[in-house]
Amino acid sequence: MTKEEDILKKHISKHRLKVTKERYAVLKAFMALERHITAEELYRHMKDKGASVGLATIYRTLNLFCESGLAEQRQFGDGQARYELTYNVNHHDHLICRQCNKIIEFENREIEKLQEEVAKKHHFKIFSHRLELYGTCATCTKNNK
Amino acid sequence: MTKEEDILKKHISKHRLKVTKERYAVLKAFMALERHITAEELYRHMKDKGASVGLATIYRTLNLFCESGLAEQRQFGDGQARYELTYNVNHHDHLICRQCNKIIEFENREIEKLQEEVAKKHHFKIFSHRLELYGTCATCTKNNK
DNA sequence: TCTAAATTGAGAATCATTATCATAATCAAT
DNA sequence: ATTGATTATGATAATGATTCTCAATTTAGA
Ligand SMILES: [Mn+2]
Ligand SMILES: [Mn+2]
Ligand SMILES: [Zn+2]
Ligand SMILES: [Zn+2]
Numbered sequence: 001m002t003k004e005e006d007i008l009k010k011h012i013s014k015h016r017l018k019v020t021k022e023r024y025a026v027l028k029a030f031m032a033l034e035r036h037i038t039a040e041e042l043y044r045h046m047k048d049k050g051a052s053v054g055l056a057t058i059y060r061t062l063n064l065f066c067e068s069g070l071a072e073q074r075q076f077g078d079g080q081a082r083y084e085l086t087y088n089v090n091h092h093d094h095l096i097c098r099q100c101n102k103i104i105e106f107e108n109r110e111i112e113k114l115q116e117e118v119a120k121k122h123h124f125k126i127f128s129h130r131l132e133l134y135g136t137c138a139t140c141t142k143n144n145k
Numbered sequence: 146m147t148k149e150e151d152i153l154k155k156h157i158s159k160h161r162l163k164v165t166k167e168r169y170a171v172l173k174a175f176m177a178l179e180r181h182i183t184a185e186e187l188y189r190h191m192k193d194k195g196a197s198v199g200l201a202t203i204y205r206t207l208n209l210f211c212e213s214g215l216a217e218q219r220q221f222g223d224g225q226a227r228y229e230l231t232y233n234v235n236h237h238d239h240l241i242c243r244q245c246n247k248i249i250e251f252e253n254r255e256i257e258k259l260q261e262e263v264a265k266k267h268h269f270k271i272f273s274h275r276l277e278l279y280g281t282c283a284t285c286t287k288n289n290k
Numbered sequence: 291t292c293t294a295a296a297t298t299g300a301g302a303a304t305c306a307t308t309a310t311c312a313t314a315a316t317c318a319a320t
Numbered sequence: 321a322t323t324g325a326t327t328a329t330g331a332t333a334a335t336g337a338t339t340c341t342c343a344a345t346t347t348a349g350a
Binding site for chain 2: 108
């Protein structure tokens with residue numbers, strides 16, 4: 001059993017939910033695919049692979065992952081939520097290329113620290129934050145010439 | 146004529162659009178109301194004041210303001226777009242209280258500078274960015290005790 | 291004033307996500 | 321293993337914010 005399966009199972013038993021093959025199938029596919037995936041993308045992928053699960057269940061299960069602390073939902077402004085496994089992944093923010101939709105992750109402790117200072121100055125308790133830089137990636141900039 | 150009206154007019158003539166009383170009415174109401182307003186809120190407000198304009202026109206006009214550089218659209222994750230006049234307003238980011246929905250603005254040149262460094266490191270050209278800190282404001286924290 | 295082009299408003303359409311609900315699966319107690 | 325209560329699933333309907341459609345109206349330049 002992977003550590004992720006274990007975390008999911010713990011969350012399930014803690015909340016009197018039930019272990020199902022669908023939940024394992026979604027977790028397996030979710031972990032196999034690349035980060036920042038869409039519910040629809042995950043649905044299509046599983047359908048193509050024969051491990052079909054209803055789209056509503058995909059949504060429900062991705063939300064379950066988020067509640068269990070395995071994953072996080074992102075909104076990059078294209079109208080579709082994206083999900084990524086964040087268990088055992090360092091916190092990071094994103095650069096998003098508006099041209100090719102590439103998503104680049106970065107970590108910057110200095111920025112995080114300054115954010116905390118801003119919050120402290122306003123006596124504000126931060127639960128979460130989002131920092132996204134939108135623009136054109138190196139590859140697209142090169143190709144534009 | 147206010148400077149904002151002037152900017153709108155210039156944008157209109159530049160794009161061969163037309164000056165209408167509806168556009169002026171929306172601008173006037175938009176400027177009178179507080180920042181980070183919703184299309185629906187603006188619509189209701191104008192309806193109550195007798196300066197009624199169709200909801201579709203509110204959306205169209207707010208988008209026009211964004212295109213003309215007068216305003217910017219924000220997405221704070223509650224499913225509704227919010228708009229704020231940004232002409233002659235310093236760039237800023239936001240603290241959002243999840244409890245009372247208060248929105249606090251802040252400016253931090255250090256963070257902006259670090260963002261530029263991150264982009265440079267990835268040879269990424271930034272067009273825009275969003276930084277939002279979500280949590281509980283000072284007032285709500287006090288009231289929670 | 292005349293006319294082409296743009297705008298408006300009411301309602302339909304869109305689209306991602308959630309809700310509904312009948313059926314099926316799970317699980318704890320027996 | 322069987323039972324029974326509870327939860328999950330999946331097909332589909334519903335939702336809700338925003339955009340689209342289109343006939344009627346308004347604007348702006350000649
Ligand atoms: Mn990421
Ligand atoms: Mn603001
Ligand atoms: Zn790119
Ligand atoms: Zn608050």
